[in-house]
Amino acid sequence: MGDKIKKALALGLVSVFTLGACNQTSETESSGEVGTTSTDEKVTIRIGTWEGGDGQKMQEEIAAAYMADNSNVEIIVESVPDNYGTKLLTQIAGGDAPDIFQIGDGDVSMFQSRGALENLTPYMEGDNGLNMDDFFGEVLEVGNIDGNYYTMPKDYSTFAIYYNKDLFDSAGVDYPTSDWTWEEFYDIAQQLTITEDGETTQWGTRLPGASNRDILPLIYAYGGDIIAPEGDTVLGYMDSDETTQALTFFDEMIRSGVAPTSTQTEALQGSDLFLSEKVAMSPTGIWPTQSYIDEGMNFGVVEVPGGDSGQFSTIYYAGYGIYSSSDIKDEAWDYLKYLSTEGQKTFAEHALSAYVPAAEEAGQTEDPYRGVFVKSVDLIKMFPERLNPAFNSTAGARFNEVLSEIVGTGNKGNLDIAELLDNAAENGQSEMETEMEQ
Structure with missing residues (x-):
C-alpha cells in the first residue's frame, strides 16, 4: 500500500512539453475573505486529481461546502486515476489544463521549470493571503523554489x-x-x-x-x-x-x-x-x-x-498548484486557500495535514503513532527531485x-x-x- 501511494506522490513526469505561457505571475490580488470570491459572475473552477474513490469523495465534499457559501462558483473535480500524468501533460501542452491541479512531490520542480505553475507568493502575501505561521514551514518548503511558492500542501508524510x-x-x-x-x-x-x-x-x-x-x-x-x-x-x-x-x-x-x-x-x-x-x-x-x-x-x-x-527524516508530499495559463487565477487562489485551510479539516480525517489548526483539531500532534510523524517534520531535509x-x-x-x-x-x-x-x-x-x- 505504501509503495503505491509513494509512486502516486512522485509521478516522475519528465516528458518535455511546450507551454502556451511561461512562468507567469499574476499582478492582481484577490481581496475577498477565504471562502468568498470577489466577483458576482458565474465562475467554473476545474480541479485535476489522480485520486478516485474515497479521495475523490473528500475533494467533492470540500468543493460542495465551498460552493454552498459561493453560489456564483461551480467546482468540477476531474478525477483521472489512470495515466493522470500523461493526460495532464497533454492538457498543459494544449493550453487546457485544470485551473488547479494536484502534484506529486517529485514533479514540483519539473512543472515549475517549464512554466506550468503560477507563482503563489503574491497571493499568499496579498489582502486575501495566508498566515504562514499556521503551517508547518518545513512542509511548505516543498513548494518553495528560489524564494517563491508554487504549490500548497494537500497532505504529507515523514519517515x-x-x-x-x-x-x-x-x-x-x-x-x-x-x-x-x-x-x-x-x-x-x-x-x-x-x-x-x-x-x-x-x-x-x-x-x-x-x-x-x-x-x-x-x-x-x-x-x-x-x-x-x-x-x-x-x-x-x-x-x-x-x-x-x-x-x-x-x-x-x-x-x-x-x-x-x-x-x-x-x-x-x-x-x-x-x-x-x-x-x-x-x-x-x-x-x-x-x-x-x-x-x-x-x-x-x-x-x-x-x-x-x-x-x-525525509518527506513524501502531495500538493496543489494553479495553472499558469488559467483565466481565473484570483478565483482559483480563493479556492486553493480554502483547500489549504478549511478543507484541511476534511483531509486531516485520513492523512497528515500541514495546516496546524486542522492537525491539532484531528489530534494528530498528540496521537501516540501519528504524533511521531508530525514531530519528525523538524527532521526533514529536502530531497533531490525538488x-x-x-x-x-x-x-x-x-x-x-x-x-x-x-x-x-x-x-x-x-x-x-x-x-x-x-x-x-x-x-x-x-x-x-x-x-x-x-
Missing part, C-alpha cells in the same frame, strides 16, 4: 520506524528511543532475527529497496548527500566518502541477513511483513498506521535513527541502479560500492546536464 512491541518483549529487547543511532538500529535488528535449522523465521527489520527517497535518512546521518544544495551537480556528493560509507553500512545490513532479500520478500507474495510479524521493525511512512491499529497490533513508532552528522527537475530520469536513475545492486540477490559481499557510486555520479551528471540543456 519513521514501526516496531512490534510483542516481538521486542519476547526477545527481552528494550524499545528504541527517539535519540537512537543507526548502529543501535542494526544491533537491535540482529537481536530480533531468528533462524531455525538454517532458515530465517523472523527478521529484525525490513530495509528500503531501490528507492533513493527511503535511503536518504541513513545517508544524511553519515554526513553524505546525493546532490548539491543548489541542485546543479551530483559529483562530489553522490560519490562522496560519506555517502559511500552509508551505503557500505547499508550493504552490510543487507548481507547480514537481518532483513529479507528481494527474493524472500517475493516468495511471501508481497504481504505486509510487519503486519504478519515476519519482521520486528519497518521503516516507512504514515500510510499503514490505521490498518495496524484496526488489526489490534501491539506496536510503537519512533523517529528514524541518527548518526554523527545528526538525525534526519532541487533539480532532471534528477529523477538521470542521476537519480543511476543512483537507484546502485541500490538495486545492493538489495539484489547476486554479488553479495563482492560489490565495490565506491566504484559503483563513482560511475553513477559521472554518468548521472552528464545525463542531467544534457537534459537540462534541452
